[in-house]
Amino acid sequence: MMGNKKIKRNSTKKGMSPGSLVHIGKQRVTNASIQIVTYNDDIIQLEEFVNELSNINFPKPSKDHVTWINFKGVDIPALENIGKQFNIHDLVLEDILNNSLRPKFEAFEDYYFLSIKMVLTDRDELSYGSVPVHFILGERYILSFVDFEDPIFDAALFRLRNQPKKIRSKGPDYLLFALADVVIDNYFELIETGNDKLEELDDDISNLSNEDIPNLIREYRRVLLRARRGITPVKEAYAILVNDDLHLIREENVKYFSDTKDHILFIIDQMDFLRDNLSAINESYQSIQDNQLNQVMKLLTLIATIFIPLTFLAGIYGMNFSNMPELNYKYGYYTLLGVMIVVAMFMIVWFKRKKWM
Amino acid sequence: MMGNKKIKRNSTKKGMSPGSLVHIGKQRVTNASIQIVTYNDDIIQLEEFVNELSNINFPKPSKDHVTWINFKGVDIPALENIGKQFNIHDLVLEDILNNSLRPKFEAFEDYYFLSIKMVLTDRDELSYGSVPVHFILGERYILSFVDFEDPIFDAALFRLRNQPKKIRSKGPDYLLFALADVVIDNYFELIETGNDKLEELDDDISNLSNEDIPNLIREYRRVLLRARRGITPVKEAYAILVNDDLHLIREENVKYFSDTKDHILFIIDQMDFLRDNLSAINESYQSIQDNQLNQVMKLLTLIATIFIPLTFLAGIYGMNFSNMPELNYKYGYYTLLGVMIVVAMFMIVWFKRKKWM
């Protein structure tokens, strides 16, 4: 159940009841930890727990301050604890433990569940990996669940500390926007790498010696397919966030989610362009290959067509029949050479006409 | 009518009236049986019938307990009996007997009919087979119809016995969710096998000796097409279950059906990825083949282009004309060898320039 196989059942196993809390996928953070940030316009407070996570008593959400709880790593009893204290549905907790969960937004009565994917990019090769990032947004609190070591939320924390007016006064829905926005920004890097790699590929296809091109095209196509599939449900989630009149998202903050939605549409546009571009490169590659084969074949045909008949003629006069009068003609040899030259000339002219030469 | 041909009319024959009860497709279970489970929070009771199925008097659905009747195998009189007692429309009974029924959800006035497909997978090869599983959900009862021996519902029964609070208190709609969820979980296995097989194929295409690749690709494509077609109408059925305000699905249980819908979307995503991946592998295979043909042709052209003119020259001086002065030159032979080497060198240089060598 804890194995690393690529596709896992993304929910309970046969005969296991739904809502059972079992982790699905690879575990990245070795020691789980929980950070609790409480803030309002005036003060901000940070606590970090690394032990006995399942015994933490979380501060009650209150009108006076916003509570942000960041849960890093996988710790099932701690998750059950937080679930109980914030009254989270078992199905949501199950989803949080599922690494291959499809991104989604789900509105429960007194909280929202938003799950997106952070892409793990690599500037040197076009590859695709992803880790889910889950958020639960309540009236006065926000919970975030991450299982990787990237300090992506540190900047948000820094801003929380230093820009009291800009962020701390805008409620937990604004914080949800800011955190999710940082996660989605990672797709831009994937697109940049994609552009670089396709440019390289574009340069390489003239130089057909590279036998790796079909493999690269296949690999890139796979990466783009995966990435496209990772971002599409995020678009659907944001469409709900922006268009539905959600009570936990304040009217004046909808514009921010709309801004992220713009980014998502831009990312999808760029991915589709990359995919179409890859397709064009692929077809171009086929054409160039065909073109070269044509040229090679033309040369072969040329050489063979000119010399095979000539060689036949030479073969004739290489025969050892006792009675072959031509062999004894004084200018037999020169006549034959002349005939050969005429035949060759004739063929060359004919080839030129056919535009094969 | 009872034959095993692949495509059968999935309803009445010409001239046979609609609603006629005739079984369409292969029959898998040899001896039909009926299990009756009645339960409430306090008690649970199980009866199993294997004989005289058409004479069973089913317990009346009541407020005091939920009744689950599991009908295993095909027995038309018994089906008519159950249809009469639970007041099921003839068209539904006809559908239940139809092995190639398209999955669907249909809401009748006092019961719902949900028909889905269980995939029959095989971890060792990528194949597709399916058996329909039908459910009828009433106010206080659920009927399930299966025609295979897989003990997929035993775990549900086990949980019913042992988790009174979790399952037995949630009504027959929750049981419908739990049973259907188990059935749909089988698709995950198909996807895992698909991933393994495509990985194998991916490895094999570099090694082009395998003449079976086009056949495998065709076969896999067919399996994926069938599987995709089996799950798509299930998605439509669940969209109704989740989005329409159905009176027999309690508000608090909609979340569970929504969870299964997530799984279905995930399954479809994965299938589309498999299909696109297969497509990429196929195109890559074509490219690699073309590539290799190019290389083979280049070699042939190289050898032929270099040696055919040289052989012609040798042929010339193999002729038996009595008057061929060159033959008697002292260094005629060596001169010709020199000429041949120059011609060959020239061609090699030219090929190198063309990057064909």
Next chain:
Amino acid sequence: MMGNKKIKRNSTKKGMSPGSLVHIGKQRVTNASIQIVTYNDDIIQLEEFVNELSNINFPKPSKDHVTWINFKGVDIPALENIGKQFNIHDLVLEDILNNSLRPKFEAFEDYYFLSIKMVLTDRDELSYGSVPVHFILGERYILSFVDFEDPIFDAALFRLRNQPKKIRSKGPDYLLFALADVVIDNYFELIETGNDKLEELDDDISNLSNEDIPNLIREYRRVLLRARRGITPVKEAYAILVNDDLHLIREENVKYFSDTKDHILFIIDQMDFLRDNLSAINESYQSIQDNQLNQVMKLLTLIATIFIPLTFLAGIYGMNFSNMPELNYKYGYYTLLGVMIVVAMFMIVWFKRKKWM
């Protein structure tokens, strides 16, 4: 205007006023006839007319019985007569005379017009032909228009006579369902033939000697395209019949039309599968062809590459230069044979490395 050209204007000619009654297409039944069936729960009566069709006085629709008039063949004055008595719009009469009419459902104030297509199948080859079947459903009557000799409605008549309760008590809308259902059932035969033929094709493509494969694929594709186009508008027509709240279709009979709609969806699914399957077979065929070409080319290259240089060497020592010292060496011949064997071995080893042998 009565010609047999494939595509005809499906309505009035330029300058001819719309609603002009002219038959478009091939006429199949030579002698038109009209059957009139009147029935209620108690009695059933059948009259058949073969002469003077344009003078028939049709029974007035009445509450006491349902009237079914089946019009077989083409007879324009008789059609005008029926049109006048039942108050049918000229545009509908024009449509009835149009053999290439697109299937459709149209609701007029006091009657509905449903036009579908019966496929003409052939178990021995995959071909597509179709004849339209038109129905007009009124409050207490149904008119059907067919122009072929297939006794498809006889079974319906038989059931009308023998199952008074099941059919005769359900009104003309149920009869419409039953008659149209029989017509649509013919598509199942087309699908069966399609499956058989594609299976044959699948077997044939390994054996590439069959030069007919591209023609068969093209032909089958065309048949599937036509059939798909014939059934798609029928789906649209049934969507209206099922979803719109039509006053001439009684609430309790909607389920029957819904059942036919299920069949239509199943038929479309199967056709799409056939089409995708054909596509897979086609690509597979291309791959196998390419594969074989590769193999042939490899053999050619192998033979040529090994023997061309050797033949050149033999050519060298077949020259007649007077001064070729090697010719006089004692072991010259054996040395050359040895060199040839070494060259050939070397090439074979090289080919094995390249996996071309």
Next chain:
Amino acid sequence: MMGNKKIKRNSTKKGMSPGSLVHIGKQRVTNASIQIVTYNDDIIQLEEFVNELSNINFPKPSKDHVTWINFKGVDIPALENIGKQFNIHDLVLEDILNNSLRPKFEAFEDYYFLSIKMVLTDRDELSYGSVPVHFILGERYILSFVDFEDPIFDAALFRLRNQPKKIRSKGPDYLLFALADVVIDNYFELIETGNDKLEELDDDISNLSNEDIPNLIREYRRVLLRARRGITPVKEAYAILVNDDLHLIREENVKYFSDTKDHILFIIDQMDFLRDNLSAINESYQSIQDNQLNQVMKLLTLIATIFIPLTFLAGIYGMNFSNMPELNYKYGYYTLLGVMIVVAMFMIVWFKRKKWM
């Protein structure tokens, strides 16, 4: 601005204000003329103007009669005159002057603007050309704008004169239907030509000598693309005419527009079939080409593989080494011939096994 370039800006130029009246495209009719027809159930009157078009005083639309004004050719002052008298928006006048206008329906407060395209077909070759035909429908008048010499509206005029009841009593909306219907009927001819030409192509592809096939396929594809693009917006226009409750279209005349919409759907169906058919022909053509190449290559390989080794053997014994004992064996020659026959036989058997012969 009056040039004949293929793509023109279809509206005002940069810096020119919108609504500027400038003709875009080729002008076909050299001398503009205006026909004015006024009619009611009792009388019909026709006036034709060919001079001073910009000074005509048009009859005021009135309850007593319908006014039909047919404007033939391009004459900007006359258009401005008619625009002023009937109170037509500048943007509409601008559209009327634009030959590459996309077909559309636009409802203004007291008139409708319908613009469609008449195809210019040619029974002998599959080509596509089109001229826009514009209509303005008011409460009691209809304006039509054509710029070609085809007497397509004469039949309508003939009917107006001779069928007072059928046409003259039905108002200007019915006349709009009748005129537009005549225009759209031209597409049927295009489809007929398309069917003929594709049939010819289908016959030609077996006979691959025709080097023109790729060019024909490309040309036909282009024609179908253009025609498809010309008719699609007409479908959209008619969807509005049929579905929206338009006050200038009388309830009882909607059926007529619906009939034209049926034709449009049929035309689109046929065009899609032509396109798919062309696609199938194209792929078939590729397959047949590949097939033939395969066969040619097999023959070449066969001949070369059999004779190249034999020729090598003959070359060996054509060498002039002084010490070649085999040459002096009595049966050396016959032995070699035997060996050659055995080698050839062996190869032939091997080819037969491979099914290459």
Next chain:
Amino acid sequence: MMGNKKIKRNSTKKGMSPGSLVHIGKQRVTNASIQIVTYNDDIIQLEEFVNELSNINFPKPSKDHVTWINFKGVDIPALENIGKQFNIHDLVLEDILNNSLRPKFEAFEDYYFLSIKMVLTDRDELSYGSVPVHFILGERYILSFVDFEDPIFDAALFRLRNQPKKIRSKGPDYLLFALADVVIDNYFELIETGNDKLEELDDDISNLSNEDIPNLIREYRRVLLRARRGITPVKEAYAILVNDDLHLIREENVKYFSDTKDHILFIIDQMDFLRDNLSAINESYQSIQDNQLNQVMKLLTLIATIFIPLTFLAGIYGMNFSNMPELNYKYGYYTLLGVMIVVAMFMIVWFKRKKWM
């Protein structure tokens, strides 16, 4: 952050707060300037600022006149200044600084934000570049933001000065239409170039010597993909402008936006035609290449098949066996020549039958 890399994050960087004003993309205008135009039916006034842009005090929008402010170039403090005075949301200011912003329309409470793209075309080659043009429309004012030197708005200014009735009386929404219309008109030039270039390509593909064709096809495809992606969101924006009942667009001006929407649809139609045309050219090119390869191969096979066996025969009688009786036959040589002619004839006949000659 100010670099020129192709794909940039189009919004805030990781850890930078949203709404931060940073310019993304290349800067084209070196010295920013601001033009302020105020006008009503009676007067028009123009001011231009090139210094201290961040200190300008903009005239308050008033009922008496319309204010048009055209901001040319990039100057962040000046943008902040204008943003503050007109009360524009930070997210909009951020979008204005983003060169790769996806075109969009966004309605804020008291102003609208419309962002479109101007294409930078080149009549001599088919290339695609674009610069965003942003508009903010308020009750009595319009702001435009451009970062290029093209004097596209000068004509609008000229008309403002000279056509007081036509433009100055119609409010800022009409001016928005007029300015945006000028920008969108640039796409027509792209389409014209596209048509010319594809026509050239069409001519070139018969003459296959051009090795650049696959590269051109790839390049053109890329340009069309980019251009299609640039205009599609503009269509969406105009759909909102035309269909939603927007309070800042006066009823009588909607027709103008609708006219621009027609242009956009026409542009998209033309682009799709170009793309499909390119696709047809590409496939045609493949076919022609295959065709030529076939012809070359046929010639090679012909020559080789005829001469290889003949050369073999000549080789036989060129052998030096001491005992080869045929060599001494008086007519041996002539007999062999006869045999050779018969063999050649036979093959030629056979080729003619196969239609390979």
